[in-house]
Amino acid sequence: MTRMTGAQALIKALEMEKVDTIFGLPGGCILPAYDPLLESSIRHVLVRHEQGAGHMAEGYAHVTGRPGVAMVTSGPAATNLVTPLMDAYMDSIPMVGITGQVGTNAIGTDAFQECDTVGITRSCTKHNELVMSAEDVPMAVRQAFHIATTGRPGPTLIDLPKDVLQNEMTWYWPSDDEVIASLPGYRPNTKGHPRMIKEAAKLIMQAERPLLYVGGGMLKARAAEVLRELVELTGIHVVTTLMARGVFPDSHPLNLGMPGMHGNAYTTTAMQQSDLLIALGARFDDRITGRVDSFAPDAKIIHVDIDPAEQGKVRKPDVPIVGDCRLVTEEIVKAIRHLRDGGAVQPELGPWKSRISGWREQFPTTYEQSEPGKALKPQYCLEQLRDAAPEGTILTSGVGQHQMWSSLHWQFEEPYTWVNSGGLGTMGFSIPAAIGAKMGRPDRTVWAVDGDGCFQMTAQELVTATVERIPIKVALLNNSYLGMVRQWQEMFYDERYSEVYLSTDCPDYVKWAESMGCVGIRVESPEEVGPAIEKANSINDRTVVVEFRTDSDEKVFPMVPAGMSNDDLLVHPSQCAIRDRLA
């Protein structure tokens, strides 16, 4: 019988869950938990703002597949964690938040730094729990990790009152069976329905214009390998959503990349014209579908998702399959093989494929190079960065134009090399996510692409990167504006620019970077781009910030204006003359 405090039990439980890194910041109520941390094998990364801790945990989870852990105190620290929790919930990132809470006898009295953390985080976690006794700590930790990592992954939160951390308990470690028995309402269904799988295989074998519409769920399910098998077996083109970039190599001729609001024109059009969408771990997000009632009107839908609530939420599937994307895709591959062995043949996909390649040749995602003496094109900077990036580089991104350009112009060859905030669209995600990713994969180069708006939201975490010796590289595309907002105001509000201009040189990003212990480089002309990137890539013991001064007029194309049909997508101005060929 080992007696210990709730705090010691917490740290021990985290060790038992094989946690190697915690991102956090201590404060009053969580103080007891920080004491046993001194003796623990767990590395703690001290952040400068609790939001940073949450995004770091997300970045870590993105690249490792293991749950990221963020530990902060009560009240304002807990509320600062809300954004990352919601971000992780939207993008199905396994993450465990640990918050301090005022003592159990002070709960409800408006005590100092008290807030209703479980109440506030109820709708942005998969599950949360206020632990009321030290004895309950190990079970609460086990449940939190179990729920965060199984079924549709997501964030969980444990709220720990100070006295629960201080009180003594007798250590025990619940078995898997005990954990499952304690959660009678939680039985994720991983195996797809055999009849539905057969039905899916049959539809795939009949379709003349099929497309694989692959979402982030395939990455969560570690299903890249079986996806490749399915593609090679059937010869069907793959569409990889913003959350799925990297699940299938961009160099593969059958990969059409990103569809949707800012997707490639040929990709979005292929979806519109398809007669069968095989949706694997994708959720028919409004950024993909455009106006729902005109989305892929002729397509039958096979929808594979582990979350039953995604089935029919937006578009009614013809074949709904609830299950783990990897297991179900494996079964679909088997079922197709079985049909083939029985003599079934797919229709000739040649005509469909040549339509796709026609669109692809005529409507490549493109931009115009800057004229001599004019501001840099952000796409050019990203392409240079891409071509010089060491193999296996992980790219993180904030939210806005730079995010879309990253997804469109980068070449992703490997799963888990792209980390971004898709569903919630959290500005400032990039830098902390990059730090978390670097902690998860210290062997990799991590480039954080950021905009000037995003950078100013979370740049202070570069101090964390320096002090904690977690060297990342930041490509700051500074166009002096909230670029995506500016694009909308230009296009849809008659160029009436309202509150979108930031500043070109305030702050001085190079000095700011240097003040945070980073190497700062400013790039203003195309000739400087290559050497600056080369220099950044050669520095591996410090964080480097490269500020690219880019053209504020540059817009993201293609674009489907909000609320419009994907059929009405706007191509790059240089392709307008031949727009009608996109059908």
Add this chain to the structure above:
Amino acid sequence: MTAINPSGSSLNHHILSVLVQNRPGVLARVASLFARRGYNIFSLAVAPAEDEGMSRITVVVDVDSAPLEQIVKQLFKLIDVVKISELDPRRSVERELLLATVRARAEQRSQIVELATIFEAKILAVGVDALTISLEGHPDKLDDFEELLDDCGIVELQRTGRVALPKLDRGAHLRAANTPNSPRGDKKGKVG
């Protein structure tokens, strides 16, 4: 609530019987899910169920606000929700309790007492110019009673919201919520 829709409740409303783990905050979880997803609750009743540690929530939902299937699936994602059954009104027994204080001056009193007798309601308290009445029964019966009482002048009214269980005859048929994966529509475990 019945004032909004006194007669048509059985058309637009569906009864969900939700078995939940009886833990702190479970009702808040259910309620905030409805609020967050924009679903309307018509009535709600909660109390401990037959198994220790479990509670049953009988919730009548306004199906105009969202497809029932989506409501059920989202509800099922709550970790504390163990089982959801949709109760078909034709195959379930429903009960509700109504308490009402009505104006009853001496000359009105006999009329109200007569009404109460017809409905088999109970007079719980008698004041100088008011009566407090209770009626237990099918919610439709309560609707009728309430409408008639309204003519006398209701001072205060409280209804419990309906509770329901499947009927025992014809094999206690429980139509559980549909899942796409189980064509027969029965659901044993919890998915999510």
